[in-house]
Amino acid sequence: MTPGERHITRFKPYQRLMHLMLFTSFLALATTGLPLLFSHQAWALTWARLLGGIQAAGIVHRLFAALLLLLFAFHLVELAWRLIVRKEHGLLWGPTSMVPQPRDAMQFWQHIRWFVGRGDRPRFDRYAYWEKFDYWAVFWGMLIIGGSGLLLWFPQFFSTVLPGWIYNVALVLHGEEALLAIGFIFTIHFFNSHFRPEKFPMDMVMFTGHVTESELRRERPAEYERLVAEGTLERHLTPPAPAWLSKIGSVVGALAVTLGLGLLAFIIAGTFYE
Amino acid sequence: MPARFGLGIGTVVVCLLAASAAAAQTPAAPVNDDCLACHGDSTATRATGTSVAVAADVLGKSAHGTIACISCHADLAKTTEWPHPEKLQSVSCGTCHEDEGTNYDDSVHGRAVAKSGLAVAPRCSTCHGTHNIQRPAHSDSTVHRTKIAGTCTTCHSGIEPLYAKSVHAQPLGPQHSAAAVCSDCHTAHRIQRSDTDRWRLSVIEECGTCHLKRISSYRDNFHGQRTALGSARTATCSDCHEHHVILPASNPASTVSPQNLVNTCRKCHVQASEAFVKYDPHADKHDATRSAPMYWTNRLMQGLLFGVFAFFGVHTLLWFPRSYKARREQRAAVAAGTDTPS
Numbered sequence: 001m002t003p004g005e006r007h008i009t010r011f012k013p014y015q016r017l018m019h020l021m022l023f024t025s026f027l028a029l030a031t032t033g034l035p036l037l038f039s040h041q042a043w044a045l046t047w048a049r050l051l052g053g054i055q056a057a058g059i060v061h062r063l064f065a066a067l068l069l070l071l072f073a074f075h076l077v078e079l080a081w082r083l084i085v086r087k088e089h090g091l092l093w094g095p096t097s098m099v100p101q102p103r104d105a106m107q108f109w110q111h112i113r114w115f116v117g118r119g120d121r122p123r124f125d126r127y128a129y130w131e132k133f134d135y136w137a138v139f140w141g142m143l144i145i146g147g148s149g150l151l152l153w154f155p156q157f158f159s160t161v162l163p164g165w166i167y168n169v170a171l172v173l174h175g176e177e178a179l180l181a182i183g184f185i186f187t188i189h190f191f192n193s194h195f196r197p198e199k200f201p202m203d204m205v206m207f208t209g210h211v212t213e214s215e216l217r218r219e220r221p222a223e224y225e226r227l228v229a230e231g232t233l234e235r236h237l238t239p240p241a242p243a244w245l246s247k248i249g250s251v252v253g254a255l256a257v258t259l260g261l262g263l264l265a266f267i268i269a270g271t272f273y274e
Numbered sequence: 275m276p277a278r279f280g281l282g283i284g285t286v287v288v289c290l291l292a293a294s295a296a297a298a299q300t301p302a303a304p305v306n307d308d309c310l311a312c313h314g315d316s317t318a319t320r321a322t323g324t325s326v327a328v329a330a331d332v333l334g335k336s337a338h339g340t341i342a343c344i345s346c347h348a349d350l351a352k353t354t355e356w357p358h359p360e361k362l363q364s365v366s367c368g369t370c371h372e373d374e375g376t377n378y379d380d381s382v383h384g385r386a387v388a389k390s391g392l393a394v395a396p397r398c399s400t401c402h403g404t405h406n407i408q409r410p411a412h413s414d415s416t417v418h419r420t421k422i423a424g425t426c427t428t429c430h431s432g433i434e435p436l437y438a439k440s441v442h443a444q445p446l447g448p449q450h451s452a453a454a455v456c457s458d459c460h461t462a463h464r465i466q467r468s469d470t471d472r473w474r475l476s477v478i479e480e481c482g483t484c485h486l487k488r489i490s491s492y493r494d495n496f497h498g499q500r501t502a503l504g505s506a507r508t509a510t511c512s513d514c515h516e517h518h519v520i521l522p523a524s525n526p527a528s529t530v531s532p533q534n535l536v537n538t539c540r541k542c543h544v545q546a547s548e549a550f551v552k553y554d555p556h557a558d559k560h561d562a563t564r565s566a567p568m569y570w571t572n573r574l575m576q577g578l579l580f581g582v583f584a585f586f587g588v589h590t591l592l593w594f595p596r597s598y599k600a601r602r603e604q605r606a607a608v609a610a611g612t613d614t615p616s
């Protein structure tokens with residue numbers, strides 16, 4: 001960061017709070033769910049005992065599942081509010097939308113060409129294609145893991161309308177999709193957002209909420225130029241985050257990343273060393 | 275009675291003479307022939323009239339046939355007074371059979387004797403016999419596979435008619451013995467109370483020693499995963515299949531027959547319905563015939579996992595070196611002062 005640089009808001013406090021609660025419940029769900037998925041491994045029993053027994057782990061798992069489902073419901077309500085009441089049709093299409101668009105496919109191809117030295121870096125806007133993938137992966141995961149989790153939580157209720165073999169399917173879906181989600185977040189998401197050399201060791205934007213002007217210009221030139229052209233860049237200016245927030249962000253982020261990589265080590269061990 | 279008593283007195287007198295003669299020469303421990311000099315008489319009794327006879331041929335043919343009497347009746351090795359006192363220390367089999375002794379002490383039988391003072395609780399000899407003791411593989415042994423159910427039901431007589439009905443009582447085992455005898459599930463010496471969590475969880479592995487495919491599919495499903503992690507509040511084998519009256523699902527009387535399944539599941543899932551019991555606690559995600567929806571879900575998910583990780587794996591591997599280069603370019607630009615805010 002160059003001294004005297006301007007700072008631009010990327011994520012509002014409630015978005016950062018959502019991300020904080022999302023990864024907290026995600027880590028808690030992974031921690032309390034993994035022993036069951038790897039119950040044939042000797043370490044799973046020790047793990048379950050450290051959590052206070054598999055019954056206690058089950059209760060914590062359901063509490064955080066309820067929190068995460070609430071967050072998801074809140075997000076859906078928020079989207080509906082912004083779309084219907086505030087008529088933010090930009091949510092559905094355009095540079096600030098999460099909806100995949102032809103430009104994303106083109107930028108993906110350009111990005112690959114840039115990786116291998118056959119072209120310039122794509123001029124990304126607010127959300128790049130891998131970030132949209134992250135978003136929709138969570139969305140999809142919420143439906144699959146949340147849905148199958150609810151089935152397994154209330155089997156007697158759902159069997160008034162569904163046949164019992166659905167729980168056999170739900171158990172496989174829940175476990176495999178959880179492996180996908182955990183594996184993806186702790187490798188691909190961690191790399192894309194934090195570990196890649198330009199960001200290493202951690203991109204603090206999700207904790208502090210802002211980026212420097214030079215970073216925005218370099219990383220998301222299309223967004224930067226759009227804000228300048230619209231004359232709205234000034235509206236997004238913000239004083240830099242206080243030192244305590246950056247510190248807490250670093251500590252919490254480092255803890256989350258460490259826990260995530262720890263869980264990943266057990267998953268790899270459990271998957272490949274039967 | 276008077277004639278018998280007379281014989282008893284006579285025997286004691288003879289013994290007394292023989293023993294004192296031996297003691298006068300060398301104060302050595304008695305050998306088996308010394309013991310049999312009195313106990314070899316089939317009419318030898320205590321003062322109360324109960325027999326103390328030991329048949330020399332039965333002892334000779336037993337597993338302990340070549341062992342000295344004083345190996346088991348150890349306190350007699352140091353006795354100098356003959357005939358010896360009527361009350362001897364009880365035999366400690368654990369002196370030689372150490373593991374069995376330790377396991378027995380920790381078993382429901384051992385605890386009943388040592389802790390609860392239950393006079394009717396079995397000691398070693400209750401199951402194995404005394405001077406006629408045989409190795410379990412010997413067809414005359416009371417704990418031979420073909421005899422063990424009879425031995426256990428001497429006391430556990432209420433279990434006999436239940437077990438007799440079960441598929442485990444069918445002569446499918448070695449030497450036409452039952453498919454599973456008491457000790458196959460309950461163990462021989464580590465027998466536990468059947469209502470403890472420890473037993474409930476450990477007996478699953480006993481079932482699994484024969485039912486290999488079933489234990490594997492059980493462990494791959496919810497009940498088996500939970501019990502593997504120590505939850506006793508989850509269905510174990512016997513919760514669904516019963517314990518002594520175990521019957522195949524094809525038998526209408528079985529707890530897992532289609533007719534009885536709803537009631538069996540309702541023991542825990544009180545609102546279980548016909549639809550609910552279509553759940554398969556032994557579903558196998560690798561078996562396309564038995565568990566088709568689960569099999570295809572698993573295949574689909576594995577394809578998805580492979581696809582996502584292969585795609586983003588390559589993406590990341592390509593991105594890493596380029597990002598490293600970009601970091602160095604950016605640092606160089608900052609150092610050169612060309613990366614300042616506009």
